[in-house]
Amino acid sequence: MTTDEFAFIDWLRQRTQATERVLLGPGDDAALLRWPGGPDCLVTTDMLLEGSCFYLAETHPGSPGAGTARQIGRKAMAVNLSDMAAMAGVPVAAVVSVGLPRKGGRALAEELYLGLREMADAFDTAIIGGDTNSWDGPLVINVTLLGEATPRGAVRRKGARPGDRLFVTGPLGGSLLGKHLDFTPRVREALALHAAVALHAMIDISDGLAADIAHLCAESSCGAVLYADAIPIADAAHALADEHTPLEHALGDGEDFELVFAVAPADAETLLQAPPVPGLTVIGTCTAQAGLWLEEKGQRRPLPPLGYVHTLS
């Protein structure tokens, strides 16, 4: 997401009226729709564009992060499942639209579908329809995923309170080396956590840890301090070994697709003493004062919230 895209979402939100049916409109990981007589319906959608969101290994074998058509299909489903996880929703069914290049489009479509299906099957999600087009442009794939909120309700970005502890579900940074293609969306983890404690707010890490915590804090009208020594750093962040430190990669890299969530201190204790899922780490605390800080060796300094490692330098 660029700042322009966030500005446009703000413009959209100003123009979206609340209705009896629309419990949550644009601006969270998924929208929430009241379904009469049934569980609330969660809806999320993601469009992946070749040359912008991904490179095909078949046509761009040298590009960093390039994936095969099957991997891209897998990812297109997985990013939506990750959004569903961020709302603590149960995925149910998806529709898939594709814009296929005219040459080799059919073979590409089959590989995409096998990847989509592999990921969907792993989370009991049916692919129930779609739209298939051919054109002269690059590959475009759009997935819309429907899910159900649990009886405990959907978890939003809004709801974190000063004093809440911020957790992350796994190590961060360097996803470009592979995790951005082969990550497991934290659907099961989200549901287990939601059943165990009261999740005040949650988001998945797509733009980057600092950027996504900034989103969560903005919606919750709070700030946050992160503890540099506590942030779990992925091996890949060390392996990247460029002009940025592993910590900078963990704070700024996008597409880790772990979850960040806020819980009251007592619930944080509960989770630490009997973790319902592995990999949980406390990485910070919400503050009444707006803003984002990094605490390192006893010093606090402001942390730029924009995500992507290049903005940290």
Next chain:
Amino acid sequence: MTTDEFAFIDWLRQRTQATERVLLGPGDDAALLRWPGGPDCLVTTDMLLEGSCFYLAETHPGSPGAGTARQIGRKAMAVNLSDMAAMAGVPVAAVVSVGLPRKGGRALAEELYLGLREMADAFDTAIIGGDTNSWDGPLVINVTLLGEATPRGAVRRKGARPGDRLFVTGPLGGSLLGKHLDFTPRVREALALHAAVALHAMIDISDGLAADIAHLCAESSCGAVLYADAIPIADAAHALADEHTPLEHALGDGEDFELVFAVAPADAETLLQAPPVPGLTVIGTCTAQAGLWLEEKGQRRPLPPLGYVHTLS
């Protein structure tokens, strides 16, 4: 749709398992999902690609059928509403994904949204979320629309029986002259018809009358004879005045977005004696024998089912 795209949909359908939740998978105008405790959920999605599905009047002012960004936004919502109409469903909410060109993308996004919203508002449909991207490619817009089946159930392409009368909701042909951009999806008409009689099968005319009746017949395991003199021909089909006759345009042109439906002869009488909506015309009869025929001046001849006027010559 090309024959390749239909072949791919067949490939998909062979790979889609029926489940307790999935009442109807790929291959109809919308998918149908059981929603526990509530009305069944209809889901349809359409992707519009610049240079293939549409031309922007702002950048291609000379192209036949080019529309402004606002008209394209309107159409992107309307084609989904037309699919919902074809199932006799009640539209509820939509999500919208866009791939925007980097230059002028924000202004384009606002115009698209105003068009989307205009059409959505006209059918009490909320735009509840989406995904906004910028890239170096042409404009891409994907809408996914959710709706509810009525207590009478969704109407499918499957279900027409030999002897059923085929109706159309309005005049056909020449939509390229304007109707493809400013049509009104037949949502209200579908619901009124569904309340009045037992609709055996229904489809909206997107590929062309002959092509779409062929789809309906294929799903219903029947054939159809169409009466040349009965087919209502739009003024635009006369105005096109090219190497094809107005009847050929009415049979072959795509994007009329009227509905074709099949009802038992007794229900046909009911509709003709007290039409619940204006513009209804009987244009044919379903046959036990598979195939499509045109009856003209007492003669029957096979009618190529492929749609688009150029295949008729």
